[in-house]
Structures are given as C-alpha cells and as structure tokens.
Amino acid sequence: MKLTAYYWERTKRYRSAMAGLEFIVFLIILAAAGPFFTVSPTHVDFNEKNMPPPGFMLEQSMYNASSGGFVTTVQHGSWAHPLGTDGMGRDMLAMLISGARVSLLVGLLATGIAIIIGALIGITSAYFGGAMDSILMRATDIFMTFPFLLLLILIVYLFGSSLTLIILAIGLTGWTGTARLVRSETLSLRTREFIIASKALGASHLRIIFYHLLPNILSSIIVLATLSIPGAILAEAALSFIGLGDPQVASWGNILNAGQGSLQTAWWVTVEPGMMLFFTVLAFNFLGEGLRQAFEPGGD
Amino acid sequence: MDKPLYEQYFNYISSLLHGDWGWSFGTSMPVMELIKTHWVYSFQLVLLSSIFAIVLGISLGIFTAVKKNSRADHIAAFFSFAGISIPHFWLGIMLILIFSVRLGWFKTYYDTSLPMLSLENLYALTLPVLTLGTGMVAGYSRYVRSAMLENMGKDFVRTARAKGLPESTVIGKHVFRNAMLPVITIIMLDMSGIVFGGAYITEVIFGIPGLGWMSLKAVFADDYSVVMAVTLIGAFLTLLFNLLADIAYTCLDPRIRYE
Numbered sequence: 097m098k099l100t101a102y103y104w105e106r107t108k109r110y111r112s113a114m115a116g117l118e119f120i121v122f123l124i125i126l127a128a129a130g131p132f133f134t135v136s137p138t139h140v141d142f143n144e145k146n147m148p149p150p151g152f153m154l155e156q157s158m159y160n161a162s163s164g165g166f167v168t169t170v171q172h173g174s175w176a177h178p179l180g181t182d183g184m185g186r187d188m189l190a191m192l193i194s195g196a197r198v199s200l201l202v203g204l205l206a207t208g209i210a211i212i213i214g215a216l217i218g219i220t221s222a223y224f225g226g227a228m229d230s231i232l233m234r235a236t237d238i239f240m241t242f243p244f245l246l247l248l249i250l251i252v253y254l255f256g257s258s259l260t261l262i263i264l265a266i267g268l269t270g271w272t273g274t275a276r277l278v279r280s281e282t283l284s285l286r287t288r289e290f291i292i293a294s295k296a297l298g299a300s301h302l303r304i305i306f307y308h309l310l311p312n313i314l315s316s317i318i319v320l321a322t323l324s325i326p327g328a329i330l331a332e333a334a335l336s337f338i339g340l341g342d343p344q345v346a347s348w349g350n351i352l353n354a355g356q357g358s359l360q361t362a363w364w365v366t367v368e369p370g371m372m373l374f375f376t377v378l379a380f381n382f383l384g385e386g387l388r389q390a391f392e393p394g395g396d
Numbered sequence: 397m398d399k400p401l402y403e404q405y406f407n408y409i410s411s412l413l414h415g416d417w418g419w420s421f422g423t424s425m426p427v428m429e430l431i432k433t434h435w436v437y438s439f440q441l442v443l444l445s446s447i448f449a450i451v452l453g454i455s456l457g458i459f460t461a462v463k464k465n466s467r468a469d470h471i472a473a474f475f476s477f478a479g480i481s482i483p484h485f486w487l488g489i490m491l492i493l494i495f496s497v498r499l500g501w502f503k504t505y506y507d508t509s510l511p512m513l514s515l516e517n518l519y520a521l522t523l524p525v526l527t528l529g530t531g532m533v534a535g536y537s538r539y540v541r542s543a544m545l546e547n548m549g550k551d552f553v554r555t556a557r558a559k560g561l562p563e564s565t566v567i568g569k570h571v572f573r574n575a576m577l578p579v580i581t582i583i584m585l586d587m588s589g590i591v592f593g594g595a596y597i598t599e600v601i602f603g604i605p606g607l608g609w610m611s612l613k614a615v616f617a618d619d620y621s622v623v624m625a626v627t628l629i630g631a632f633l634t635l636l637f638n639l640l641a642d643i644a645y646t647c648l649d650p651r652i653r654y655e
Contacts, residue, residue: 243588
C-alpha cells in the first residue's frame with residue numbers, strides 16, 4: 097500500500113497525466129449519471145432533425161409541396177438540444193453520453209480480457225519454458241500475422257454485430273502484445289534469487305506465479321493496459337464507423353457513420369463524437385505515459 | 397466441396413501456388429485479376445504516406461532531440477501526442493469537411509480516372525496521405541527522439557565532441573546513424589499494420605479502390621475467396637516486413653550476426 101502511495105505521488109507530478117485522469121473520471125461520471133438527466137438517445141423526432149447547437153444556424157432548402165417549389169428555411173438551435181440533433185432528430189448530447197458508456201465499456205472490458213489472456217500466456221510460456229514456451233510463442237507469432245482489423249471485421253460480420261461480441265472479439269484478438277511483454281519480463285525475473293529461494297522453500301508453481309512473479313510485473317501490465325485502452329476504443333469506433341457496429345446502441349462510431357452522409361449540412365454530427373473520441377484517447381495516452389514515467393526506476 | 401477437409405485445404409494451397417486464387421463471385425472475375433487491379437491504389441497511398449511520415453517524423457525527431465526540453469520540444473511533444481490520439485478516420489472526415497466541403501480545394505472523393513503518375517493524382521492524394529500520415533509522423537518522431545537521446549549520452553559521442561568535430565557532424569553522423577537502427581526496425585514492423593489498419597479505413601473514407609476497400613466490399617458481399625486471399629496477403633506482408641526488418645538490422649549493424 098505504501099508503494100501505491102509512492103507511485104501515486106510520482107504520477108501526480110505529471111500534469112498531463114493528471115489532466116488525463118481528470119477527464120477519464122469526468123467521462124465515467126458522465127456515462128454513469130448522464131442518462132438520468134437527458135432524453136432517450138434513441139428518441140426519433142423528424143420535426144427536429146439536423147438542429148444545430150444554439151448560436152448556430154442552418155439554412156436548408158426544402159421542397160414545399162403546397163407551392164411546388166423549394167423554399168429556404170433557417171433552422172436555429174435551441175437549448176432543448178444543447179449539442180444539436182442528428183439527421184433523425186435524435187438529441188446529440190444524449191447520444192454522446194450513451195457513446196461514452198459504450199466506449200468506456202469496450203475500452204475497459206476488451207482490454208481486461210486481452211490483458212488477462214496475454215498475461216496468462218506470457219507467464220506460462222516464460223515460467224515453464226521448453227516445449228511449452230515454443231508452442232505458445234509460435235502460436236502468438238501466428239496470431240500476430242493476421243491483419244487485426246480485417247479479422248475483427250470478419251468475426252463481427254460472420255457472427256453478427258452485438259456489443260458483447262465486439263468486446264469479446266477485440267479482447268480475444270488483442271492479447272499478443274501483452275503476452276510478449278509479460279513473457280520477456282517473466283524471463284528476466286525467473287532466475288532471480290528470490291524466485292529461486294521460494295522454489296527451494298517448496299513453494300508451488302501457482303504460489304510463485306501469483307505471489308512473486310505477478311506483483312513484480314504488475315507495473316508494466318498497468319502501463320500497457322492503460323495504453324491499450326485507446327486501441328480497443330478506436331477499434332470499436334472504426335468498426336461502427338464502417339457500419340459494423342451494434343445498431344442497438346448509440347456509439348461514437350455509429351454517430352460518425354450516420355453523420356458522414358450529411359457532412360455538407362450538419363457538420364456538428366461528425367465533429368462532436370470525433371472530439372469525444374479524440375479527447376478520450378488522448379486522456380488515456382497521457383495517463384499511460386505519465387504512469388510509465390512514474391514506474392520507471394529513477395526516470396525523472 | 398464433398399471431399400474431406402484436409403483434401404480441400406491441400407487443393408486450395410496447391411492452386412494458390414499455381415496462381416489460381418479462386419473465383420470472386422461478387423465481381424465475377426478471378427481473385428488474382430481483382431487484386432492486380434486494386435493493389436496499386438493501396439501501394440501508392442501507403443508509399444506516399446510512408447515517405448511523408450518518414451521524412452517529417454525523422455526531421456521532427458532529430459529537431460526535438462537536439463532542442464530537448466525547449467519550448468519547441470514541449471509543443472512538438474504535445475502535437476505528437478495529439479497526432480497519435482486522433483482517430484484517423486475522424487481526421488479524414490474533418491479534412492474533407494474543411495478542405496473539400498468548406499474551402500472546395502479538393503474533391504470529396506478520390507477520382508480514379510486520373511493517370512497514376514501525374515501531378516493531379518498526387519494532388520488528389522493529399523488529404524488521404526495527410527489522414528494516414530499524421531499518426532505515423534507523430535509515432536516516428538517520438539521513436540526517433542528517444543533513440544537520439546539514448547545515443548547522445550554515449551561515450552563515443554563525448555569522444556567525437558572532444559575531438560572538436562562540429563556539432564552537425566556529431567549529430568548527423570555519430571548520433572543519427574546509431575539512432576536509426578531501432579527506428580528502422582520499428583518502421584518495418586509497423587508497415588503491415590498500416591497497410592491493413594490505417595490505409596484500410598482511409599481508403600473507405602476517400603473511396604480509394606485499394607485492397608482495403610475491396611476486401612470490405614468482399615466481406616459485405618460474402619465473397620469468401622477474396623476475403624481469404626486478402627487475409628493471406630496480410631499475413632504474408634507481416635512475415636515479409638518482419639524478414640526485411642531482420643535483414644535491415646544485420647546490414648546496418650555488423651555486430652549482429654545470425655549464426
């Protein structure tokens with residue numbers, strides 16, 4: 097616990113890391129509490145489509161059936177929809193909050209799955225060595241040669257695009273980097289005196305792995321996990337962006353995909369979710385980089 | 397199709413080696429022909445983006461390493477973080493929004509009728525290259541900077557300075573050459589990820605008919621032989637660039653020799 101406090105003090109010195117952390121906490125609160133204060137993100141209202149945020153206006157020529165010609169209407173934003181509405185009249189703010197939920201869920205769960213698989217494979221491989229090491233590492237090599245995004249697209253296309261499946265797919269394809277890192281860290285620890293000593297004292301393999309090896313590589317795992325979250329979030333966003341996202345939920349990628357068609361008129365539909373994605377990814381990158389520097393021995 | 401699985405697999409592999417990559421039902425042409433017409437679009441995009449990213453990334457990396465901890469370094473660090481973090485598909489859309497829709501400097505889609513080796517084509521590829529290249533520039537400049545800094549503290553650099561060599565020679569010859577070793581490996585290993593990661597989506601946004609665009613269409617059309625072929629190419633490229641990275645490493649650093 098003392099060590100945690102020590103590292104926390106060190107991380108606190110990096111202002112960008114702290115800013116990142118603050119943004120992430122803000123996003124978590126927003127995702128958790130936001131839906132209670134906004135309208136439903138799936139509420140469609142065609143009378144209010146493509147409403148700009150307040151302060152902006154949108155000129156649209158619309159076909160008027162009674163006069164038989166085009167009339168130019170000016171659409172003003174209203175405070176009922178502080179971030180505007182999309183092409184189907186859905187409230188952007190509500191959709192962005194729903195998207196924050198999706199992105200955080202994907203980022204944390206998919207990375208969690210990937211890290212657990214990667215750590216298990218990496219540790220087993222390095223700790224037991226020999227044939228086990230060869231088999232697991234060759235398997236990892238083979239897995240790494242697959243084009244990652246194409247693999248994701250294939251999985252999601254073949255088995256249907258539900259959020260659960262997307263999270264599983266990202267998690268199950270993203271563990272190779274962790275496996276390699278954990279393996280190399282374990283290899284360098286395996287022959288240290290304290291491991292050999294506990295082996296001599298008759299500790300079981302499981303005890304050595306969980307009480308001696310894992311705590312010592314935990315800092316690298318935490319850094320890698322933080323820096324992998326953006327990748328998972330972006331993978332989901334990219335999938336949704338090309339139209340393979342879960343159609344049941346409003347994720348940032350889905351909104352981007354829908355807004356791409358109305359780029360000429362409703363620019364805010366693509367600008368807003370992209371901004372959220374950008375800041376979220378930036379926040380995790382800043383935090384990860386700060387943690388990396390804080391965990392580095394003597395790195396100032 | 398009624399043969400056992402291993403026999404089907406054997407048939408597939410042997411026809412692959414004979415140049416028969418199967419038949420694309422979505423487009424009614426041999427997969428080989430399809431790849432032949434599409435690969436060049438991916439190739440030009442990746443090539444131009446790589447040149448852009450390598451030139452700019454390396455210069456930026458050297459500059460920030462030399463001016464370590466200066467104001468310019470901090471600004472560059474911030475921008476490279478932004479560059480790494482910006483989702484490139486969103487960057488692409490924003491570039492289209494600003495430069496094509498608002499300013500009207502470029503077309504909103506890629507015009508395939510342009511001859512491949514022409515200035516118009518180069519101009520048309522500006523936005524796609526920026527889209528794909530920004531993240532690469534940001535990443536490479538970070539690698540180069542840290543590799544340069546690592547070498548700057550070494551003894552041979554102090555020796556070179558002590559001999560009274562001009563700073564430009566010390567940086568350009570002694571530090572840079574040594575710093576490039578890990579950078580080249582990283583660039584090589586990145587490459588296959590770029591072809592089937594970044595370039596993929598960039599092609600989709602700008603409507604460039606490259607391998608990524610083609611394979612996405614194939615996925616949606618259940619055109620399995622195309623998807624298989626593209627996956628195979630992806631795996632092949634990964635292996636190829638791994639091999640190239642190893643070869644480059646031994647060529648550049650004579651200390652490393654594989655027995």
